[in-house]
Amino acid sequence: MKGISIPVGASLALVGLCRANLDIITLNTRGDTWIQEASATLILGDVPNPMAGDVALWSAIMMDKRDFLQGVTENALNSPYCPNLGSSQYARNGAPVSAAPGSRIKTHYKLNPDTNLWDQNLYVDGKLLSSISTSQGQRGVIFYISIECAAGTCSPAPAHTWDDISITLNKADPSFKHTGAWQYKATGGEMSTADNGKTWNFTTLHVPDTPITG
Secondary structure, three states, X not given: OOOEEEOEEEEOOHHHHOOEEEEEEEEEOOOOOXXXXXXXXXXXXXXXXXXXXXXXXXXXXXXXOOOEEEEEEEEOOOOOOOOOHHHOOOEEEOOOEEEOOOOEEEEEEEEOOOOOOEEEEEEEOOEEEEEEEEOOOOOEEEEEEEEEEOOOOXXXXXXXXXXXXXXXXXXXXXXXXXXXXXXXXXXXXXXEOOOOOOEEEEOOEEEOOEOOOO
C-alpha cells in the first residue's frame, strides 16, 4: 500500500509553489476577534489514480503577520514539495511522517499562552508523530480547508472527509458562523456553538472526487 506524506509547519512561501488551489472552507475573523485554537481530522481517501502531479489536502490558519500555519497531506511520486519546505528561508517544517488510506490525520493548532508561540501537533490514528512551535506573537485571522495541486499536472483529488473540525476564538462572535453550502460540492460541515460563538464545532465535511485545475 502506498504511503502518504504528512508534514506540519509554518511558511510564507507556499502560495508561490502551488499550481492550483481550491479552498473548500474559508472563514475570516472580523474586527478584534481572532482565532486562538483550531483542529481538524482528515480521514484519508484513496491515493490519486493515476499518480500524477502532487495532490495535497490541508487545513491551515493565516496569521495577522502573514505566517501560514499548515498541516499538509500530500501524495506524489518523488515530490520535492514537503521534504524541501524546511530548506526554505521562509518556512519551518515539522518532521514528515507517512500514513495509509483510511488513516485519521489530526492537526491541532493552539496559541500557547505561556510562550506566545503557536504549538502545532500532528497525530496519525491518535498517536502524536510531529510537532513544531512557530509564529510568536501572531494571531489567527483566516481558517482554511483546501485541496491543492502543489506541482505538475495533478489527477483529481479522491473523495475524502474531514471530521472533528473545531475553531476557538479569543471571544464570542455569533457572526463567525457560515451558512449555506461550502465550495466545490462539499457537503456537511454545519457549524454550531454552545457558548454564544466563542467555540465552533462542525459536523463531518464530505468532499467528493475533485478535479484540480488552475
